[in-house]
Amino acid sequence: MAGLLDFDFLDEVRRMNKRQLYYQALNFGMIVSSALMIWKGLMVVTGSESPIVVVLSGSMEPAFYRGDLLLLTNHPEEPIRVGEIVVFKIEGRDIPIVHRVLKIHEKEDGSLKFLTKGDNNSVDDRGLYAQGQFWLEKKDVVGRARGFLPYVGIVTILMNDYPKFKYLVLACLGIYVLIHRE
Amino acid sequence: MSNNESIEDKPVKIDKWDGTALKNSLDDAAKKVMLEKGYKMKECSRLMDGRLVICTIAVGFAMFALVWDYLKPFPQSKPVLIVCVLSYFILMGILTLYTTYKEMGIFLVALEKDKAGVDPDDIWTLSSVLKKYDDMYTLQISFQDGKTKKTQTIEKQRSVANFFDEEGILHFEKFEQFVKQIKESLNTDKKNK
Numbered sequence: 001m002a003g004l005l006d007f008d009f010l011d012e013v014r015r016m017n018k019r020q021l022y023y024q025a026l027n028f029g030m031i032v033s034s035a036l037m038i039w040k041g042l043m044v045v046t047g048s049e050s051p052i053v054v055v056l057s058g059s060m061e062p063a064f065y066r067g068d069l070l071l072l073t074n075h076p077e078e079p080i081r082v083g084e085i086v087v088f089k090i091e092g093r094d095i096p097i098v099h100r101v102l103k104i105h106e107k108e109d110g111s112l113k114f115l116t117k118g119d120n121n122s123v124d125d126r127g128l129y130a131q132g133q134f135w136l137e138k139k140d141v142v143g144r145a146r147g148f149l150p151y152v153g154i155v156t157i158l159m160n161d162y163p164k165f166k167y168l169v170l171a172c173l174g175i176y177v178l179i180h181r182e
Numbered sequence: 183m184s185n186n187e188s189i190e191d192k193p194v195k196i197d198k199w200d201g202t203a204l205k206n207s208l209d210d211a212a213k214k215v216m217l218e219k220g221y222k223m224k225e226c227s228r229l230m231d232g233r234l235v236i237c238t239i240a241v242g243f244a245m246f247a248l249v250w251d252y253l254k255p256f257p258q259s260k261p262v263l264i265v266c267v268l269s270y271f272i273l274m275g276i277l278t279l280y281t282t283y284k285e286m287g288i289f290l291v292a293l294e295k296d297k298a299g300v301d302p303d304d305i306w307t308l309s310s311v312l313k314k315y316d317d318m319y320t321l322q323i324s325f326q327d328g329k330t331k332k333t334q335t336i337e338k339q340r341s342v343a344n345f346f347d348e349e350g351i352l353h354f355e356k357f358e359q360f361v362k363q364i365k366e367s368l369n370t371d372k373k374n375k
Contacts, residue, residue, distance in 0.1 A: 011195070041267040
C-alpha cells in the first residue's frame with residue numbers, strides 16, 4: 001500500500017466534523033494562550049516587562065555563564081543599589097544587557113543615574129551605551145536579577161544561533177498538535 | 183476530490199498502540215451506529231458547544247491581552263493584563279470542572295423522535311472509558327424516556343482486541359454488533375415494564 005502518498009496520517013483530521021475541527025484549532029490556540037498568559041502573569045507579578053532572560057554573553061563570568069536563566073523583578077518601590085545586577089535596554093540594541101551597577105547618583109526626588117560594568121569586562125559600559133549617553137536611568141531598567149537557573153537557557157542560545165532549527169522545531173510541534181486529536 | 187468523498191467508506195486504520203486514537207475511533211464508530219447506520223437519531227451537540235464557548239472566550243482573553251500589551255507597552259497595560267490573566271485561569275478552571283463533572287466522558291447525546299411525534303424526544307447518552315495502558319474499552323449507554331423521564335443505564339466492557347486487527351484496522355461490523363447489543367438490551371427493558 002502506498003502509505004504516505006495517501007496522506008494516511010491526515011485521516012483523523014479528515015474524519016472530523018466542523019465542531020471537532022474548530023475544537024482542534026482552539027486546542028492549538030489554548031496551548032499558545034496558556035504560555036502567553038503564564039508569561040503575562042509573571043510580568044504582572046514581577047513588574048518586569050521580561051521576567052525571565054537568558055544570559056547571552058560571558059561578560060558576567062564567573063557570576064553568570066552563557067545560557068544561565070535569570071529571574072527578574074522590577075518593583076518600583078525597591079531602590080537600585082551599587083553591586084546589584086541589573087538588566088537594561090539601550091536604544092538601538094535589540095537585546096537587553098545583564099551587568100552590575102558600579103556607581104549611582106541619586107537625587108532627593110528619587111530620580112537616579114547609574115553606571116554599569118560587566119564583571120568580566122575590563123572597562124565600564126559607557127562604550128556600550130548609545131551615542132552621547134553617559135548614565136542609565138530608571139526607565140532603561142528591565143529588571144534586577146533575583147535568582148538564576150544554570151545552563152537551562154542553553155536551548156534558547158542554540159535556537160538563536162540556528163534560527164532555521166528553531167522554525168523547524170516550532171513547525172513540527174505546531175503540526176503535531178493540529179493533526180493529533182487530544 | 184474523490185479522495186475526500188471516500189473518507190467515509192475508507193476503513194479506519196490507526197496506530198493501535200495509541201490509546202487516545204483507539205478511544206477516539208471507537209467513540210466515532212459508536213456515534214456512526216447511533217446516528218447513521220440503523221438508528222438515524224439526531225445529535226444534540228449542546229455539551230460540546232458549551233466547551234467550545236468556554237475555550238473561545240479564554241482564547242479571546244489571551245488574544246486581547248496580546249493586542250493590548252502591544253498597543254500600550256507594559257507598565258500602562260498592567261490593569262488590563264491582570265484582568266485578562268485572571269479571567270483566563272479562572273476559565274481554565276471552569277473548563278476542567280466542565281469536562282470532569284458535566285461531560286464525564288460523554289461523547290454523544292442523541293435525540294430519538296417519538297414515532298407518533300407527540301411525546302418529547304427520548305435522550306440517549308453515550309460515554310466511554312479506556313484507561314491508559316489498558317485494553318478494556320467500557321461503553322456506557324443510558325436512555326432517558328422522553329415522557330416518563332426515567333433513566334436506565336447499561337455499561338459493557340470489551341477488549342479493544344475484539345474490534346481491531348493486528349494492522350490496527352477497525353472492523354466496524356463487530357463493533358456495531360457490540361453497540362447494538364447494548365442498545366437493544368435497554369430497549370427490551372423498556373418493553374418489559
